[in-house]
Amino acid sequence: MLSENAEDYLACIWDLGQRTGSDVIKTTAIAAKLKLSPASVTEMTQKLAVDGYLNYERYKGVSLTHKGKKVAERIKRKHRLLERFFCDVIGLRRDQSHDEAMKLEHTVSDESVEKLNQIMNYPKVCPDGDPIPPGDGPLDPDPDLSIHLTDLEEGEKGIITHLTCDETTKIKRLISMGFVPGRSVALEERVPMGGPLLVQLEELKVALARDCASLVMVRKC
Numbered sequence: 391m392l393s394e395n396a397e398d399y400l401a402c403i404w405d406l407g408q409r410t411g412s413d414v415i416k417t418t419a420i421a422a423k424l425k426l427s428p429a430s431v432t433e434m435t436q437k438l439a440v441d442g443y444l445n446y447e448r449y450k451g452v453s454l455t456h457k458g459k460k461v462a463e464r465i466k467r468k469h470r471l472l473e474r475f476f477c478d479v480i481g482l483r484r485d486q487s488h489d490e491a492m493k494l495e496h497t498v499s500d501e502s503v504e505k506l507n508q509i510m511n512y513p514k515v516c517p518d519g520d521p522i523p524p525g526d527g528p529l530d531p532d533p534d535l536s537i538h539l540t541d542l543e544e545g546e547k548g549i550i551t552h553l554t555c556d557e558t559t560k561i562k563r564l565i566s567m568g569f570v571p572g573r574s575v576a577l578e579e580r581v582p583m584g585g586p587l588l589v590q591l592e593e594l595k596v597a598l599a600r601d602c603a604s605l606v607m608v609r610k611c
Contacts, residue, residue, distance in 0.1 A: 392443075394496040397465050398424065399434055400443060403454055404462035408520075416451040463523040468503050469495040470516035470523075475506045477517045479565070481558045484517045500525075508571035509561070511552045511607075539598075539606040540587065542577040548608030549574055555605040567596060569606050 392400075402423050406415045421431040439446035443458035454462060469491045476487035504525065507513075515521055536551045550573050555561050568591050569575075578595075579588040586597040598606075 400462040401465040413453045414451045467523045473516045536607040539603045547576040547611040
């Protein structure tokens with residue numbers, strides 16, 4: 391299993407390649423970005439080359455192998471999705487979101503990050519506008535297959551697919567009530583005169599205002 395330090399190297403090389411448009415990255419550039427000595431970088435990159443994560447060419451630099459690229463993209467995907475979560479849902483500043491994402495990118499599970507991805511309605515870029523690398527799982531669901539919770543008929547059931555909202559306060563409220571992707575929900579009754587929807591959210595019965603219910607996307611069972 392790779393160490394966090396090794397994963398940082400691979401993510402750094404991937405990032406430099408994206409920014410320069412070159413597959414081959416000089417060790418001096420890696421040292422400058424990671425704020426490490428050239429000797430330390432040379433030692434680690436040679437080790438990663440022996441383990442099959444890098445191609446190492448003396449005096450030229452290093453490039454990611456397919457194996458190394460998959461690790462790097464996985465880490466960068468986690469980092470940028472975490473940044474979005476901390477900015478969009480928690481409400482942190484961009485610099486704070488970056489620092490918090492750095493702390494968690496190596497430890498949070500792939501499954502947890504993909505749940506955050508669903509909650510945030512599958513963002514394509516991080517808060518700085520950089521693209522979020524694609525995951526290894528199935529493609530994001532076709533939005534045409536999801537409908538608003540308000541479009542269910544009384545007695546119909548569905549599975550929550552994502553939330554469609556850019557307002558941090560509303561997202562927080564829905565999440566705190568338990569409206570997260572993967573949970574089953576059933577529309578029991580529409581209270582007349584513009585009243586709330588009475589829904590069964592797995593084991594809970596919830597009265598949900600219609601404007602909030604319209605932000606919950608479901609796929610009919």
